[in-house]
Amino acid sequence: METILRNPYTLTLEEWRDVLAEWGEPAYRARQIWQWLYRHLARDADAMTNLPKALRRRLAETFDFDILTPVTQLQSTDGHTRKWLLRLPDGEHIEAVLMEYDTRNTACISVQVGCAYACAFCATGQMGLIRNLAAGEIVAQIVHIERVLRDAGERPTEGHALTNIVFMGMGEPLSNYRETLKAIRILNHREGMAFGARRMTLSTVGLVPAIRRLAEEPLQVNLAISLHAPRDDLRAALLPINAQYPIAELMEAVREYIRKTNRRVTFEYAMIDGINDDVALAHELGRLLKGMLAHVNLIPLNAVPGSPWQGSPRERVRAFADVLQASYNVPVTVRVRRGIDIAAGCGQLYAQVERRGRSIVPLDAYPTHAEAARAAARRHT
Incomplete structure (x- = not known):
């Protein structure tokens, strides 16, 4: 045996x-x-x-000190992004991404195999949830990427060659709350890698009870909210979780988080051509966030194979950002698109290699922006 x-x-x-x-x-x-x-x-x-x-x-x-087996490794043509499909000991697979910039190295890692939340534009959401990762499977991704950097000659500073970790790969971090926070504490421990909590970012679709719980934690980890729309009809079309935790309830939890932690919250906004990138929506988002200790990260969509949706053109992204900054004084960053040629968006490589998993809500069941608006109008008449 x-x-x-x-x-x-x-x-x-x-x-x-x-x-x-x-x-x-x-x-x-x-x-x-x-x-x-x-x-x-x-x-x-x-x-x-x-x-x-x-x-x-x-x-x-x-013990097995090398628990992750690389199955596929891809590198973008610009040389700045690498992505791995990693096999776990039970035969399941996850993704991890390394993005290299001039002054930092960022790891994007997974917390689940698949995801239960079925965001319409996300490849991982088309799989459904297969299982949670244990804390050690989360930590092992960082160990793997750190080894890659050191093997390439990167010198550790402050104990590690990586500078940032984002929990934005496969899965919802706050749905795997206990194991994700255990992994953060292991990475943060001063006797080990001593990775600063302020250099780690948790991203969530907006699980309100978990956000409130996180506000009570003695950790200085960053929080990012996957918002993607400033009103309920459109957000529900993109993120089904909005039916359970609508924007008003989500924003109340975020404001409570900010009051208790005094930490700035980032709002992630995937820019989807013709869906959520109109300047009128930029004004709605500006009014929603004005005066908050917040920052908006605009992300031109990495399109999922089989989806009719594409990333917004550059000039529309710029116009959207200008409205937020000039009219509402909301800080904005436009994320540099990385790894498009190697399917770096979460879940894309898994889907190509595994050929398995589906969205809990099929992609064609999601309404378009116009359909969602008509449905909302019917509900209010």
């Missing part, structure tokens, strides 16, 4: 101490192992040369 090895990245430092206490090892060995995992990125127990041979042997018999 094949032995199933444990994931070492799932354990906190305290949990490592418990394991080693059961083995009759002194507590300080946990800190040594922790540093081998997160500072030296050891690929196996034999590399941990300051540990006794007997302990290294037991670690090797118990």
